[in-house]
Amino acid sequence: MTDPPISQRKLDHLRVSLEEDVQAKGINAGFEQYSFVHNALPEMDLCGVDTSVVALGKTLRAPLLISSMTGGTDLAWAINRNLAQAAQSLGVGLALGSERAAIEHPSLAFTYRVRDVAPDILLLANLGAVQLNNGFDLEECLKAVKNMEADALVLHLNPLQECLQDGGNTNFKGLLAKIASLASRLPVPVLVKEVGWGISRLVAQKLFEAGVQGVETAGAGGTSWSEVEKHLAKGEDRRTIAEDFASWGIPTAQSIVECRKASPGALVIGSGGIRTGIEAAKAIALGADLVGVGRPLLRPATVSPVAVQDRIQRLLDELGIAMFCVGASNLAQLHKAEIRGPQ
Numbered sequence: 001m002t003d004p005p006i007s008q009r010k011l012d013h014l015r016v017s018l019e020e021d022v023q024a025k026g027i028n029a030g031f032e033q034y035s036f037v038h039n040a041l042p043e044m045d046l047c048g049v050d051t052s053v054v055a056l057g058k059t060l061r062a063p064l065l066i067s068s069m070t071g072g073t074d075l076a077w078a079i080n081r082n083l084a085q086a087a088q089s090l091g092v093g094l095a096l097g098s099e100r101a102a103i104e105h106p107s108l109a110f111t112y113r114v115r116d117v118a119p120d121i122l123l124l125a126n127l128g129a130v131q132l133n134n135g136f137d138l139e140e141c142l143k144a145v146k147n148m149e150a151d152a153l154v155l156h157l158n159p160l161q162e163c164l165q166d167g168g169n170t171n172f173k174g175l176l177a178k179i180a181s182l183a184s185r186l187p188v189p190v191l192v193k194e195v196g197w198g199i200s201r202l203v204a205q206k207l208f209e210a211g212v213q214g215v216e217t218a219g220a221g222g223t224s225w226s227e228v229e230k231h232l233a234k235g236e237d238r239r240t241i242a243e244d245f246a247s248w249g250i251p252t253a254q255s256i257v258e259c260r261k262a263s264p265g266a267l268v269i270g271s272g273g274i275r276t277g278i279e280a281a282k283a284i285a286l287g288a289d290l291v292g293v294g295r296p297l298l299r300p301a302t303v304s305p306v307a308v309q310d311r312i313q314r315l316l317d318e319l320g321i322a323m324f325c326v327g328a329s330n331l332a333q334l335h336k337a338e339i340r341g342p343q
Contacts (some may be wrong), residue, residue: 006101007108010072012232014079017298022227024196025246029221029273030253031282037338039327049320050330055267055290056152056189056213058122061091062316063284063331067216067271067294068126068154068193072101075302077111083297084114084121085305090312093122093290095154095193095216099144100131115149125150129157129192130169132178138185145188152189154216155179160197164229164242176210183211194218196225196272198250201258214267215259216292220249222273223295253286253341260287277318284331285339 016022051062066083070076080096087094094114102109115123125144127136132155145153162168183190192199192207193216199207204215230242250258252272259268270283271292280291293315300307328334 004101004105004108006104007072010070010076010097010101013228014070014073014075016228016231017223017295018302020227020231022223022231024221024224024227024249024273027220027247027249028251029219029279030251031274031279034253034282034286034339034341036282036285036322036326037340038325042324042327044324044327044329046320046324048329049323051316051320051323053289053331055093056122058093058151060093060122060290062319063290064280064312064316065093065095065122065124065216065269065271065290065292066297067218067292068095068124068156069097069294069298071097071099071112072108073111079298079301080112080114081117082301082303082305082308084118086308086312087121088118089305089309090316091121092312093124094118095124095292096126096148096150098126098128098156099148100128102147103127103136103140103143109147112148123148123150124152124154124191126154126156128169129155129175129179130162130172132175132182133171133173134169138182141182141186145186150188152191152213153186154191154193155182156193156195157199158195158225160245160248161195161225161229164226164233164238164245166232166234176206179207179212180210183213189213191216191267191269193269196220196223197248198252198255198272199259200250200255201262204259204262208263208266214269216269216271217252217255217259217288218292219252219255219272221252222271253282256283256286256288277315277320278322280315280319281322281326281334282339284334285337287335
């Protein structure tokens with residue numbers, strides 16, 4: 001049987017992400033503008049650093065979420081299972097890639113299913129918010145959650161990507177009300193994330209008021225989906241338009257600060273260009289509860305769960321050392337650590 005077109009697009013996205021330079025151009029995640037005040041006398045033992053956190057009712061051994069990446073192809077199946085096994089081993093969370101492919105083509109659902117190898121992890125299902133304007137409603141969202149045995153549903157916002165994607169869905173009219181309606185009816189928490197251009201304070205505030213329980217910043221400075229779409233563009237004009245948006249968006253550090261100001265008590269996941277444990281520590285000090293990491297884990301995920309685990313462990317080791325060097329024995333103390341930024 002011929003694979004549906006959406007499978008080919010998923011495979012194209014994977015290929016481009018693995019083979020091409022799709023880093024944002026002319027914009028950084030913003031963490032270089034911030035520095036911790038080093039504590040030369042931390043009065044603690046590195047072995048005593050506690051990175052555990054409770055999020056959405058699940059206890060994680062570290063404040064890390066493997067951010068949404070893929071699904072819908074055989075390669076995605078292998079990647080998702082390697083990511084899930086690493087998450088299970090390290091006690092961190094995993095967000096699945098957009099499950100539209102599985103809803104529209106149930107034969108592809110297996111490419112997202114990972115509970116059998118990761119029974120204990122925080123697992124997030126994922127659908128494009130714009131699909132609420134294209135026939136998706138409570139039934140489809142329930143399928144996305146139940147089929148994957150997920151703990152929550154993430155709705156992703158990607159208006160720029162839809163503008164640049166061939167045949168993209170660009171009708172975002174009335175989505176806030178539909179997100180609010182869904183959040184009031186779905187029996188699991190609803191979160192909202194961007195895909196690489198950040199969430200502002202105003203948008204975060206509107207989402208929290210609509211009943212969304214958390215946001216993932218996915219700020220600018222990491223993988224740029226305009227750069228991904230540039231490599232898939234049909235025609236030089238479309239390629240040039242995509243290329244011109246390489247520096248678009250809200251830097252991740254700024255988006256974290258703005259989302260935290262929007263609601264002191266809501267869940268904020270900081271993601272977008274976070275590559276080291278030091279940047280992860282800065283994200284948490286700026287207001288994030290969890291830190292999302294995606295593309296740095298993609299290539300290891302094509303190899304094995306151990307390769308993913310090794311890459312994550314390096315980041316977690318750096319996080320622990322950064323906490324030690326600011327005298328933070330736990331994440332609550334890291335939230336209060338002295339960090340200096342733009343004046």
